[in-house]
Amino acid sequence: KQEVTQIPAALSVPEGENLVLNCSFTDSAIYNLQWFRQDPGKGLTSLLLIQSSQREQTSGRLNASLDKSSGRSTLYIAASQPGDSATYLCAVIIGRTDKLIFGTGTRLQVFP
Amino acid sequence: DGGITQSPKYLFRKEGQNVTLSCEQNLNHDAMYWYRQDPGQGLRLIYYSQIVNDFQKGDIAEGYSVSREKKESFPLTVTSAQKNPTAFYLCASSWGQGPYEQYFGPGTRLTVT
Numbered sequence: 001k002q003e004v005t006q007i008p009a010a011l012s013v014p015e016g017e018n019l020v021l022n023c024s025f026t027d028s029a030i031y032n033l034q035w036f037r038q039d040p041g042k043g044l045t046s047l048l049l050i051q052s053s054q055r056e057q058t059s060g061r062l063n064a065s066l067d068k069s070s071g072r073s074t075l076y077i078a079a080s081q082p083g084d085s086a087t088y089l090c091a092v093i094i095g096r097t098d099k100l101i102f103g104t105g106t107r108l109q110v111f112p
Numbered sequence: 113d114g115g116i117t118q119s120p121k122y123l124f125r126k127e128g129q130n131v132t133l134s135c136e137q138n139l140n141h142d143a144m145y146w147y148r149q150d151p152g153q154g155l156r157l158i159y160y161s162q163i164v165n166d167f168q169k170g171d172i173a174e175g176y177s178v179s180r181e182k183k184e185s186f187p188l189t190v191t192s193a194q195k196n197p198t199a200f201y202l203c204a205s206s207w208g209q210g211p212y213e214q215y216f217g218p219g220t221r222l223t224v225t
Contacts, residue, residue, distance in 0.1 A: 010155065032213075034213060034214065036216075041219075041221070042218060042219065043116075043202055043214040043216040043217050043218040043219045044155075044202065044204075045216070046213055046216075047214060047216070049213045071124075089154070091135070091154075091155075096144075098143060098160060098162065098206070098212075099157055099160070099170065099171075100145075100147075100155070100157070100214060101154075102154035102155040102156075103154055104152065104153060104154045105154070
């Protein structure tokens with residue numbers, strides 16, 4: 001059974017720091033991996049989607065990498081800002097099932 | 113504006129009552145999904161539909177029912193058989209069959225007392 005783990009569960013940093021959020025999964029036979037952002041009481045916003053044939057994706061200050069063999073993905077946030085404060089979730093899709101399996105998230109706080 | 117809408121944002125019900133949560137999308141997506149989110153847990157899949165008039169159970173379908181009569185709409189009914197219905201419910205959609213990027217609505221917070 002696929003399990004997705006995110007470390008750390010919570011992170012508090014001063015503005016301007018570069019951050020790395022970690023996501024690990026137990027079954028390397030994933031098809032896609034997707035990173036989301038969730039603000040308190042809100043829905044999920046898709047940040048990046050990495051297909052299994054890719055090693056990384058970039059969008060602005062965000063960079064996500066994927067290492068299937070080790071069962072890991074990292075989300076790198078450059079020059080963090082208070083507006084980046086949110087919970088970040090990673091999710092994987094197994095095979096072509098369309099079923100996302102989520103981690104429990106990393107709650108990020110960036111203070112001025 | 114293209115997107116996914118869920119209504120209402122907050123919903124309160126008495127135990128033993130059925131309640132239906134609305135999800136509408138105007139993205140022309142074929143596939144739609146319902147997830148449940150509980151504090152300290154990741155999102156869990158309740159039901160999904162890849163095409164009109166067809167849907168499949170997810171990991172926690174017991175006590176829930178859905179319909180997919182129109183491409184744009186995928187309502188979720190929380191029945192009295194659901195033992196712990198209080199949660200945050202999220203609807204999502206994506207293009208067709210295959211693991212495409214999923215887009216989420218703003219969610220409905222259901223409280224049952």
